Amino acid sequence: MSETPRETMEFDVVIVGGGPSGLAAAIRLRQIAPDATVCLIEKGSEIGAHILSGAVIEPRALAELLPHWHEEGAPLNTPVTEEQMLYLTENGGIEIPLLDRVMPHMRNHGNYIVSLGDLCRWLAGRAEELGVEIYPGFAGAEVLVDDSGRVAGVATGDMGVGRDGEPTGNYAPGMELRAKYTLFAEGCRGSLTKQVMAMYNLRQGVDPQTYGLGIKELWEIPKEMHRPGLIQHSFGWPLDDRTYGGAWMYHFGDNLVSYGFVVGLDYPNTWLSPFDEMQRVKLHPSFRPYFEGARRIAYGARALSEGGIQSIPRLTFPGGALIGDTAGFLNVPKIKGTHTAMKSGMLAAEAVGEALATSRVEPGSYTRRIKDSWLWDELRTVRNIRPAFAKFGMKGGALYAGIDAMLLRGRAPWTLHTRHADNEVLEPASVSPKIDYPKPDGKITFDRLSSVFLSATNHEEDQPVHLKVRNMSLWKTVNWDVFRAPESRYCPAGVYEVADEATDPHLQINAQNCVHCKTCDIKDPAQNIDWATPEGAGGPNYPGGM
Amino acid sequence: MKVLVPVKRVIDYNIKPRVKADGTGVETAGVKMSMNPFDEIAVEEAVRLKEKGVVSEIIAVSIGEAKAQDTLRTAMAMGADRSILVETDVVTEPLAVAKVLKALVEKEKPELIILGKQAIDDDMNATGQMLAGLLDCPQATFASKVEVADGAVTVTREIDGGSQTVKLALPAIITADLRLNEPRYASLPNIMKARKKPMEKITPADLGVDMTPRLSVISVSEPPERKAGVKLDSAAELVSRLRNEAKVI
Amino acid sequence: MTVLVYLDHEGGVIRQASRSAITAATKLGDVDVLVTGPDAAAAAKSAAAIPGVKKVFAVTDTTGNSELAEPVAALLAQLAGGYTHILAASSATAKNVLPRAAALLDVQPIPDIVAINDAETFVRPIYAGSALATVKSADAKKVITVRASAFDPAPAEGGSATIEEIALPAGPGGSTFVATELSKSERPELESARVVVSGGNGMLNEENFKLLEPLADRLGAAIGASRAAVDKGFVSNEYQVGQTGKIVAPELYIAMGISGQIQHLAGMKDSKVIVAINKDPEAPIFQVADYGIVGDLFTILPQLEAELDKAG
Numbered sequence A: 001m002s003e004t005p006r007e008t009m010e011f012d013v014v015i016v017g018g019g020p021s022g023l024a025a026a027i028r029l030r031q032i033a034p035d036a037t038v039c040l041i042e043k044g045s046e047i048g049a050h051i052l053s054g055a056v057i058e059p060r061a062l063a064e065l066l067p068h069w070h071e072e073g074a075p076l077n078t079p080v081t082e083e084q085m086l087y088l089t090e091n092g093g094i095e096i097p098l099l100d101r102v103m104p105h106m107r108n109h110g111n112y113i114v115s116l117g118d119l120c121r122w123l124a125g126r127a128e129e130l131g132v133e134i135y136p137g138f139a140g141a142e143v144l145v146d147d148s149g150r151v152a153g154v155a156t157g158d159m160g161v162g163r164d165g166e167p168t169g170n171y172a173p174g175m176e177l178r179a180k181y182t183l184f185a186e187g188c189r190g191s192l193t194k195q196v197m198a199m200y201n202l203r204q205g206v207d208p209q210t211y212g213l214g215i216k217e218l219w220e221i222p223k224e225m226h227r228p229g230l231i232q233h234s235f236g237w238p239l240d241d242r243t244y245g246g247a248w249m250y251h252f253g254d255n256l257v258s259y260g261f262v263v264g265l266d267y268p269n270t271w272l273s274p275f276d277e278m279q280r281v282k283l284h285p286s287f288r289p290y291f292e293g294a295r296r297i298a299y300g301a302r303a304l305s306e307g308g309i310q311s312i313p314r315l316t317f318p319g320g321a322l323i324g325d326t327a328g329f330l331n332v333p334k335i336k337g338t339h340t341a342m343k344s345g346m347l348a349a350e351a352v353g354e355a356l357a358t359s360r361v362e363p364g365s366y367t368r369r370i371k372d373s374w375l376w377d378e379l380r381t382v383r384n385i386r387p388a389f390a391k392f393g394m395k396g397g398a399l400y401a402g403i404d405a406m407l408l409r410g411r412a413p414w415t416l417h418t419r420h421a422d423n424e425v426l427e428p429a430s431v432s433p434k435i436d437y438p439k440p441d442g443k444i445t446f447d448r449l450s451s452v453f454l455s456a457t458n459h460e461e462d463q464p465v466h467l468k469v470r471n472m473s474l475w476k477t478v479n480w481d482v483f484r485a486p487e488s489r490y491c492p493a494g495v496y497e498v499a500d501e502a503t504d505p506h507l508q509i510n511a512q513n514c515v516h517c518k519t520c521d522i523k524d525p526a527q528n529i530d531w532a533t534p535e536g537a538g539g540p541n542y543p544g545g546m
Numbered sequence B: 001m002k003v004l005v006p007v008k009r010v011i012d013y014n015i016k017p018r019v020k021a022d023g024t025g026v027e028t029a030g031v032k033m034s035m036n037p038f039d040e041i042a043v044e045e046a047v048r049l050k051e052k053g054v055v056s057e058i059i060a061v062s063i064g065e066a067k068a069q070d071t072l073r074t075a076m077a078m079g080a081d082r083s084i085l086v087e088t089d090v091v092t093e094p095l096a097v098a099k100v101l102k103a104l105v106e107k108e109k110p111e112l113i114i115l116g117k118q119a120i121d122d123d124m125n126a127t128g129q130m131l132a133g134l135l136d137c138p139q140a141t142f143a144s145k146v147e148v149a150d151g152a153v154t155v156t157r158e159i160d161g162g163s164q165t166v167k168l169a170l171p172a173i174i175t176a177d178l179r180l181n182e183p184r185y186a187s188l189p190n191i192m193k194a195r196k197k198p199m200e201k202i203t204p205a206d207l208g209v210d211m212t213p214r215l216s217v218i219s220v221s222e223p224p225e226r227k228a229g230v231k232l233d234s235a236a237e238l239v240s241r242l243r244n245e246a247k248v249i
Numbered sequence C: 001m002t003v004l005v006y007l008d009h010e011g012g013v014i015r016q017a018s019r020s021a022i023t024a025a026t027k028l029g030d031v032d033v034l035v036t037g038p039d040a041a042a043a044a045k046s047a048a049a050i051p052g053v054k055k056v057f058a059v060t061d062t063t064g065n066s067e068l069a070e071p072v073a074a075l076l077a078q079l080a081g082g083y084t085h086i087l088a089a090s091s092a093t094a095k096n097v098l099p100r101a102a103a104l105l106d107v108q109p110i111p112d113i114v115a116i117n118d119a120e121t122f123v124r125p126i127y128a129g130s131a132l133a134t135v136k137s138a139d140a141k142k143v144i145t146v147r148a149s150a151f152d153p154a155p156a157e158g159g160s161a162t163i164e165e166i167a168l169p170a171g172p173g174g175s176t177f178v179a180t181e182l183s184k185s186e187r188p189e190l191e192s193a194r195v196v197v198s199g200g201n202g203m204l205n206e207e208n209f210k211l212l213e214p215l216a217d218r219l220g221a222a223i224g225a226s227r228a229a230v231d232k233g234f235v236s237n238e239y240q241v242g243q244t245g246k247i248v249a250p251e252l253y254i255a256m257g258i259s260g261q262i263q264h265l266a267g268m269k270d271s272k273v274i275v276a277i278n279k280d281p282e283a284p285i286f287q288v289a290d291y292g293i294v295g296d297l298f299t300i301l302p303q304l305e306a307e308l309d310k311a312g
C-alpha cells in the first residue's frame, strides 16, 4: 500500500509524540528559532489522551522553559505537603521513619501533584501560541530515510484499511512529514524508536533497557477522607522479595486521588498478574479506608523505563535524536521522569537549533549538552539503586539504597549492571508458584474489562490487528507450553485471551481493548510480539485529572 | 447552489459522560470533545453533493464557545469551503439555535440546510424541525437518502417500521440519520489545508438573537442502577413469568 | 389545565405508546387528543374509548398530507390556543412534527420525558441515558414528548369521549408526500425490535448460533450478538450489541451465553425486561437480569421453545 502516492509536507523539525518531552522540545525550538517550522504529531485523539503518569512532578525543567508558568496558569495546583513511605505486611504496615535521610530521593517538598495529561494540554496551548503546528489523531507509523541514510521525517499511517489489510471505502493514505530533523518523543518503548535504534545500532555497548508497568486508577473520594498534598508510597506485600514494585496514592485537586501500582517487568513468576496485584493492594488496611464510599473515575496503564543511565542508548543519529522516556531518562528511585523528559527535550531543541543554523546532519551537541546538565548528575547519583534491587532482592535492595544514600551519597566508585532484558527472566509455569487473587467485589476492586471501560479506549474495529505476533506456532510452543500464556495476565486490558484452552489452545487478540502500555512488546518471553501503531486516534481517551 | 451545515461540538461519543458529584451537570473539563456524529454525516452528504456538481459552496456553522472553532476546522477539513462561528457562552437550546440559523439563512440564502438529526449530548432532536418551522419551509427529517434534481430534493426518511419518501421544493431543511452515508476521515493534508480556509466570527447579538434559555436545569443525576432480579429453575417458569408478570410476550 | 395529546395509530388502532402518553397527560390535566391519517375515523373511535380522554379531534385525510410535518404542525399550533401542554409519545412521527409546532409557538420543546415533577418540571434522559436531567420550563406552553416505557399505558377500553371532525388548516407547503414503504423483512430491525434474542461466546460456533433463529421467529424477535460472538465469526458485525455495536432498548432482551461485560451492557441495559441464560451463576449478566436461569443453554433453549409452543 505504500505504493500509493502520499502527500508530502516539509518542516524544519518534526516531533513524534505530544508528551512532556515532545512539547517541551517544540516550545524551546520556537523560543530559540522563531522562524523554524515545527510540526508535532500525537497518536492519541487529542493531546493528553494517552498520557498516564503518577504524577508528582518537580517543576525545575518547567521553570527553566516557561519561567512565568505560575502566572500563566499552568495546572500545578496541589503542592506536596506530607509524605509517607509504607512497608506493608499482609495485614499491617509500618511507616519508614526519617524518610528524608534514608530515602532522600523520595523527598518531595517543592513538588506538585498534578494530572500530567492536563499539564500536557496546557503545554500544547503554549506551543500553539508560539506557532507550533500540533496534529493529534495521527500516529507516526513509518520512519522515512533518505538515500544518504539520514532520517528524513516520518509518515503517518494509512486510514481506512480493513481488517484484511485491504483499503475500505474510506481509505485515506498516510502523509509524509519530511523534516531536516526528527525528534522521537514517543515515551517509554516507542515503536518508531525501536526501529531507529535497530537501524543505527544505537544500543550498542549499553545495558539492556529494563521496565516497569504502572497501572493507575483515578478516584473521587469523600471530602472527609481527602488530604490534598498527601503522598504515600508502599513496598513489601503483596510482592515477593524477587519482585520490584509498590503502590502509590496521591491526594490532589477536587477530592481526587491518584492510586496505582508499579511492578518491575523483571518479575520472574509467570503467574503474576500486575493488574490483580494493583487491585488487591486497595484492600490493605493502609489504603482501604480511602476507597470506602468513593467513586472510581478512570483507569489506565503505561510502562516506564527503569534502566537508568546504564541503559541510555546513543541519543543522536543522522537527522534526529531521541528525547524523553523513549531514550530512558527516568529517575527510577524517584519514579519521576517528567522533569527529565522535559529537560532532555529542551536540550535536544537547543542542539537542533544549532544544527539548523550550521546545517549539520546530526544534532550531535545534544549528547554533550545532556552530559553537562543537572539531568546527567541526577541520574548518575541514583544509578545503582534499581540494579541493587534486582541483584539483592527487595529487602537487600532497600538496605543498599539506604547505605548508598546515607553513606555513599550516590558517589559509589562502582556501577551495578543489568545483564538481562525483562523478557529473559520469566520462569516456566511448572516452577513458578501459583498466585491466588481475590475475586473483584465491584466496589473497591474490579475486573479488567470494567476497568478498560473507564479508560474510554476504542479502536476502529475494521483495521488490521496492531499487535503483530511474528510467529504463531512459537506462541504455542513457548508461551503456552512453557509459560501458560503470561500475556493473558500481564496485559492490563484483557487483550490476550486463550481460546479453547482444553481442546486446541490458541491465542485470541482483542486488539480493540489495547491501552497502549507497551508491556507485551517488552515482556513477551520470545520477543514475538511487536506493538505497531493502530489507526490514528485509536487507544485510550484519558480524561482530565488522569 | 449553496448549502449550510450546522455542526455542534459535543463530548466525544466514545466517552461515557460522568455526572458531577454536586449534581449540577455533566463533567466537561478536560473531556475530549468532537463533532456531533450526525453532523459529520450531514457534512459528508453536503460534500458528496458538491462532488457530484450539484452544490457549489458549503458553509459550516457552529453556535457555541470559542472552542467550537475546532469543530468548524474539522468540517472544513472534510470539505466545507468556509465557516461561521457564532460565539456564545450561553447554553445553546434548539429554539435559540434555530433563531440564529434562521438569521444566517436569511443572510446567506442557502438552498439546502443539512443538519444532524440529533445532538448526542442533549438528544433533543429538534433544531432542524424548529428551523423549518421558523422559516416556514419544507423539512425532511431522519434522511437516509437524498437526491437533488430539477429544483427539488427527494428524500427517503426513516420512520418507525420502514421508510417514507417525500419531495421538497427548495429551499429545504434536511436532517441526517445514521444510514445516510459513512463520513470520510478528515485526513492530515486536508486538516492542514483547512487551517487556511476562512472562518468568520460573529455573536448572536450581531444577528439580533436573544439566547436566553427557556429551560433551566434543576439537577442532573445518574440514572438508577438496574437491580438483579430472580433466578428461576425452569423454562416453564420463565415463560409463565414473562407472560403473566412482565407481560412482554 | 388542559392537555392536547397527538396520538399515533396503526390502521385505526391506537398504539400502546400513545396510551402511555395519555397516562402522562392525565397527571397534568384534562385530556383532549388529536388523530390524523386515512384511518382517522377508526382511530378516533378507539381513542374515544380510552378512559380519561374528553374530546377527540379527528382529521380524516387520504391525500397523504397528514403524513407530513408541515400541515400537522400548523394544525397543532392552531389548536394549541386552548391548551397548557401538548404531548405525544416519542416516536419518529412525533419527533418530526412536535418541534416544528413548538417553533411556531416560540416554545422550547422538552423531549423524551420519563417523569413529571409538576406542571413545569420534568425529568428527561440526556447523553443517551447516561444522565437524567430535571428541567423547568419558563415557556407559557409546554411541548413535550414522552418515553412510553416510563408510563403505564392507559387502558384501551372504558371511556366515552366526544369526537369532532376537523380539517387540516394549511396545505403541505413545498412538501409532497411520495410514498411509504414498510419494511417487509421477516425479522424486525435490531434497533427498533420489540424483542431481541442475543447470543454470545457460549453459542460456541456459527452452526449453533443458528439455533437462536427458531426462538427469534417464535417471538418475532431480532437477533443480536456479543462482540465475542462477532469476533469469532458466528455472525457478522451488524449484529453486535454494545458500546461499539448497536444500542437497543427492546421490551424483552434475552441474553444466551453472554457474560454481560460492561461494554455489552452499554448497548442493552435500558431494555425493559432482561432475561439471562448462562451456566455460570456468577456471570455479571445476572446482576442486571430480571429473570435468570443458571444452566446449559443447549438444554434450556429447546425447553424454552417447547414451553412457548405449549402456551400457544
Ligand SMILES: Cc1cc2nc3c(=O)[nH]c(=O)nc-3n(C[C@H](O)[C@H](O)[C@H](O)COP(=O)(O)OP(=O)(O)OC[C@H]3O[C@@H](n4cnc5c(N)ncnc54)[C@H](O)[C@@H]3O)c2cc1C
Binding pocket: A016, A017, A018, A019, A020, A021, A022, A041, A042, A043, A044, A048, A050, A051, A052, A053, A054, A055, A056, A057, A058, A116, A138, A139, A140, A141, A185, A186, A187, A188, A190, A191, A192, A213, A214, A215, A216, A260, A262, A302, A303, A304, A323, A324, A325, A326, A329, A330, A335, A336, A337, A338, A339, A341, A533
Ligand atoms: C505509572 C507511572 C507513574 C509515573 N509517575 C511519575 C511521577 O509521579 N512523576 C514524574 O515526574 N514522572 C512520573 N512518571 C514518568 C513520566 O510519566 C514519564 O517519564 C514522562 O511522561 C515521559 O514523557 P515523554 O514525553 O517522554 O513520554 P510520554 O509521556 O509517554 O508521551 C509520549 C507521547 O507520544 C505519543 N506517541 C508515542 N508513539 C507515537 C507515535 N509513533 N506517533 C505519534 N505519537 C506517539 C504517545 O501517545 C504519548 O502521548 C510515571 C510514569 C508512569 C508510567
Ligand SMILES: Cc1cc2nc3c(=O)[nH]c(=O)nc-3n(C[C@H](O)[C@H](O)[C@H](O)COP(=O)(O)OP(=O)(O)OC[C@H]3O[C@@H](n4cnc5c(N)ncnc54)[C@H](O)[C@@H]3O)c2cc1C
Binding pocket: B005, B006, B007, B008, B009, B025, B036, B038, B039, B042, B061, B062, B063, B064, B091, B092, B093, B094, B097, B114, B115, B116, B117, B118, B119, B120, B121, B122, B123, B124, B125, B126, B127, B128, B215, B216, B217, C133, C134, C135
Ligand atoms: C436542561 C438542559 C441543560 C443543559 N445544560 C448544558 C450545559 O450545562 N452546558 C452545555 O454546554 N450545554 C447544555 N445544554 C445543551 C444545550 O442546551 C443543547 O445544545 C440544546 O439542548 C440543543 O439540543 P441538541 O443539541 O440535542 O439539539 P438537536 O436538535 O438534537 O440538534 C440537532 C442538530 O442541530 C444542529 N445544532 C444543534 N445545536 C447546534 C449548535 N450549537 N451549533 C451548530 N449546530 C447545532 C446540529 O446539526 C445538530 O445535529 C443543556 C440543555 C438542556 C436541555
Ligand SMILES: Cc1cc2nc3c(=O)[nH]c(=O)nc-3n(C[C@H](O)[C@H](O)[C@H](O)COP(=O)(O)OP(=O)(O)OC[C@H]3O[C@@H](n4cnc5c(N)ncnc54)[C@H](O)[C@@H]3O)c2cc1C
Binding pocket: A449, A452, A453, A457, A458, A459, A512, A513, C199, C200, C201, C202, C203, C225, C226, C227, C228, C229, C240, C241, C242, C243, C244, C245, C246, C256, C257, C258, C259, C260, C261, C262, C263, C264, C267, C277, C278, C279, C280, C283, C295, C296, C297, C298
Ligand atoms: C473498547 C471495547 C469495546 C467493546 N465493545 C463491545 C460491544 O459493542 N459489544 C460487546 O458485546 N462486547 C464489546 N466488548 C467486549 C466485551 O468486553 C466482552 O469481551 C464481550 O462482550 C464478551 O462476550 P461474551 O459475553 O459473549 O463472551 P464471554 O465473556 O466469553 O462469555 C460467554 C458466557 O457464556 C457462558 N456460557 C458458555 N457456555 C455456555 C453454555 N453452554 N450454556 C450457558 N452459558 C454458557 C459463560 O459462562 C460466559 O458467561 C468491547 C470491549 C472493549 C474493550
Ligand code: SF4
Binding pocket: A467, A490, A491, A492, A493, A494, A495, A496, A513, A514, A515, A516, A517, A518, A519, A520, A521, A531
Ligand atoms: S496489548 Fe500490549 S500494549 Fe496493549 S494493553 Fe495489552 S500489554 Fe499493553
